[in-house]
Amino acid sequence: MMRTRRNIFVTLVLIGLIACLGIGTLATVALITLRAVNTPSIPTVETLSQEITRAFPTQRPPSRLPTAETTTPTMVSLPPDIAAQMDEIEQQVIRIRGLQPRTPLRRELLTTGQLHQKVIDDFLKDYTPAEVEKDVTTLSLFGLLPRNFDLxxxxxxxxxxxxxxxxxxxxxTMYVIQDEAFRGPQRSTYAHEYTHALQDQTFDFKGGLKMTDEVCDQQSEYCAAVQSLIEGDASLTEQFWLLNAATPEDRKQIQEFYQNYQSxxxxxxxxxLQQDFLFPYRQGLDFVLDLYQKGRWDAINAAFKHPPLSTEQILHPEKYPSDAPLEVNVPDLSPVLTGYELYDEGEIGEWYLYLILAYAEKQAWRLNENIAAQAAAGWGGDVYQVWRNPQNEGTLLLVNIRWDSENDAKEFYNxxxxxxxxxxxxxxxxxxxxSRWQVSTAGQSILIRENSYTIWILGSDAxxxxxxxxxxxTLIPQP
Incomplete structure (x- = not known):
């Protein structure tokens, strides 16, 4: 499961292509409807979040992601009028966000077909059949996907x-589709994208924030949290651009786009997966709004220097930065799992615990969203492992979760x-x-609560x- 999450995350950091023309942020329509272009007031956590929820209560097409640009980028066969608009938007974003560009960015044009092929060649070529199988196996054990899903x-x-x-x-390099007009939706997108350019050049995604494949492979919670900071910041900047720099024609065109948009x-x-794709934008914006309320852009800049460490901190900004994830271990199970091999391992985090309970594969399995959210809250740290028997294709899932308190463990257990x-x-x-369940002819699932720990084991062999x-x-501390 978490390998899929990491792959999705890394792809999003590079291209941000999920169910959208790459247009706007989720509050676009709400802000167009409720606020004027030059409104001097500052959005609050409460008002802007409420407007976002009303505009897009369940879904928002994510916007684009990290770039690295300058105020006078090198243009490659870009129409002069579009280049001038991009330059103007960059200057507007610089004034809004208060970060200065440092290095130039190349902008190149591709046809729609060329861009589609580049996405596949660059970002899916290393997603091997073995990795796909591993992802689907883990996600199916967590009850999130059917076993034979074509991921x-x-x-x-x-x-x-x-x-x-x-x-x-x-x-x-920024790749732009040459057969798309540069209208309100694309202009709003460019403001979002250019914010990522400034972020990257100021804070260094890979070198400073350690947003690399290697780090995200081992620390998926950290990468999900940093991704949310990055996207939340760019989304908030885009809101300010829409409020103070977008034209009436931009707003009209964006409204028309959303009225006719299909995905x-x-x-x-x-x-x-829909919810997970939206997490960095929706919950990330809430997190950054909280920072902005406390200290404006300086507080957001400080967060890039001391990044959040978990989805728990994104979901509960009051837990940032003091409530760091707790260490959780598992024993060496190879001596007792004869014939099994370690197949996958990672961390789940509060956000995915919520998804398991509230967005299971089958509607009948799901808990009420509020109940699921309350049960996942109080997460302290976790580790999961998937073991597989290559001889009979047997599987075993083990999850060890450490909670902030014994009451939190009880709530999750129930x-x-x-x-x-x-x-x-x-x-x-x-x-x-x-609690122990029979899940198949030979398989069982068992849930144990020990003090502030819960252990879940699901296997095809009892x-x-x-x-x-x-x-x-033997690993759980006794009172």
Whole structure:
């Protein structure tokens, strides 16, 4: 599961192509409707968040991502009138955000077909069938995808659905579709994109923020949090641009776009993935708004120097920066899992715990969103492992979660028990700290609460589940 999340995240950092022409932020329509172009007032967490929710209560086409530009970039066959507009938008963004460009950016034109192919060649070529299989296996064990789901095709289609362009932070080049007009939606997008340019040149995505494949492979929670900071900042800057620099014609064109916009691939994507795609923009904007309320742009700049560490901190800004993730370990299970090999491992985080409970593959398994959110809150740290038996294709999922308090552990245990009943039926046995389900002819799922820890084990073989649980429990501190 988390490998898929990392792959999606890295692709988004580079190109930001999810179910949209690369247009606007999720508050665009709300701000057009409710605020005037030169309104001097500052949006608050409460007012802007409420406006965003009313405008897009369940879905928002994500905007684009990181770029690195200058006020006088090198133009490559770009029409002079469009180049002039881009230069003007850059100057406006510089004044709004208060960051200064440092290095030039190349802008190149591609046809729609060329851009689609470049996306596939550059960002999906290394997504091997083995990695796809690993992702689907893990996500299916978490109850988020069907076992035989075609994840590769979905990602390919998402990344090539009505795209407008993308930034390649390796070549420092912005690719623009030459057969698209540069109207209100594209102008708003450019303001968002240029903010990423300023961020990258000021704070250095890879060198300073450590947003690399290697780091994100090991620290998916950190990368999800930093991605949210990056996107939240760019989205807020874009709101200010819309309020203070966009023209009436820009607003009219953006309204018309949203009235006619269709995204068939995104609309049919599993709901948990829709929510996950939107997380950096929606929850990231809330997080950055909280920072802005406390200290304006200086507070946001400070966050880039001391980044958030988890999705918990993004969901609960009051926990940033003091509430860092807690260390969680697992024992070496290879001696007790005869015939099994470690297949996948990583961390889940508060956000994905919420998705598991609230956006499971099947509607009947899902908990109420408020209940799921409350159950996932209080997360302290976690680790998961997936083991696989290559001989009989047996699988074993192990999750160790450390909570901030014993009450948090109890709350999650009770919520997950209800989720388990809805997914697997009534437990074989249940107690205040243990629930066990029969999930197949030989398979079982068991949930244990030990002090401020919860352990979930799901396996296709009941003996392997029991053996793993005994090894796990030796690691949990006793009162």
């Amino acid at each position: 590769y095709t979905l990602l390919r289609d998402l990344y090539t659905e009505q795209i407008a362009g993308f930034y390649d932070d390796d070549t420092k 068939p691939v995104f609309d049919t994507t599993p709901e948990f 919520a997950f028990r209800q989720y388990g009943i809805q997914r697997w039926g009534q437990p074989l046995s249940t107690a205040t700290t243990t 003996k392997a589940v029991t053996d793993a649980l005994e090894a796990f429990q």
